[in-house]
Amino acid sequence: QVQLQESGPGLVKSSETLSLTCGVSGYSISRGYFWSWIRQSPGRGLEWIGTISFGDNDYYNPSLKSRAIMSVDTSKNQFSLQLSSVTATDTAVYHCARRLGGDASWFDYWGQGTLVIVSS
Amino acid sequence: QSVLTQPPSASGTPGQRVTISCSGSSSNIGSNTVNWYQHLPGTAPKLLIHNNIQRPSGVPDRFSGSKSGTSASLAISGLQSEDEADYYCEAWDDSLIGPMFGGGTKLTVL
Numbered sequence: 001q002v003q004l005q006e007s008g009p010g011l012v013k014s015s016e017t018l019s020l021t022c023g024v025s026g027y028s029i030s031r032g033y034f035w036s037w038i039r040q041s042p043g044r045g046l047e048w049i050g051t052i053s054f055g056d057n058d059y060y061n062p063s064l065k066s067r068a069i070m071s072v073d074t075s076k077n078q079f080s081l082q083l084s085s086v087t088a089t090d091t092a093v094y095h096c097a098r099r100l101g102g103d104a105s106w107f108d109y110w111g112q113g114t115l116v117i118v119s120s
Numbered sequence: 121q122s123v124l125t126q127p128p129s130a131s132g133t134p135g136q137r138v139t140i141s142c143s144g145s146s147s148n149i150g151s152n153t154v155n156w157y158q159h160l161p162g163t164a165p166k167l168l169i170h171n172n173i174q175r176p177s178g179v180p181d182r183f184s185g186s187k188s189g190t191s192a193s194l195a196i197s198g199l200q201s202e203d204e205a206d207y208y209c210e211a212w213d214d215s216l217i218g219p220m221f222g223g224g225t226k227l228t229v230l
Contacts, residue, residue: 097165103152104171
């Protein structure tokens, strides 16, 4: 059974960098598929942040204006998100998820999410 | 932000059939497949429907999906109290070059 678990600080100061890690169990990231971050801001729906594959091919939501960077660590079977210059609007529950491919695909496994609050 | 439009809320009584709509455009639903997820806050979202109509193993056949043109729907028949959750549609958007979610529909079982 594939499981994903987010971890990272729950409180980040405004203008600093948010760093989160997603640990994967039950599946080796090096085998393939695509690994994503998705967030849900208070009172809002889900927003895709970005996706990365084992070969480090990554792509991001343009709305983040190049603030997001993802990376993969196959030795620890985990992937990470860094979001720079955060503001209060980045306060959200951050989920990591596995996506089977690009356009004709879907997210089949998700983590339960971690709340990140951006404080001034 | 959401390009896919869902009603913010829906409701029904146990045993009823409820439908949740998802409206998009030619750059997303009109040219790509639709997926549906069920989310209970504090838990991991669960894949309900993929490729417009397909149910993953373990998802009851009470849940069904459909798509026509630039719109899609999720139907839940034989409504149960455990179905009370948030439901999201998702489709690849060719302009975004990434997946796009609907704003979510909160389903209440009365």
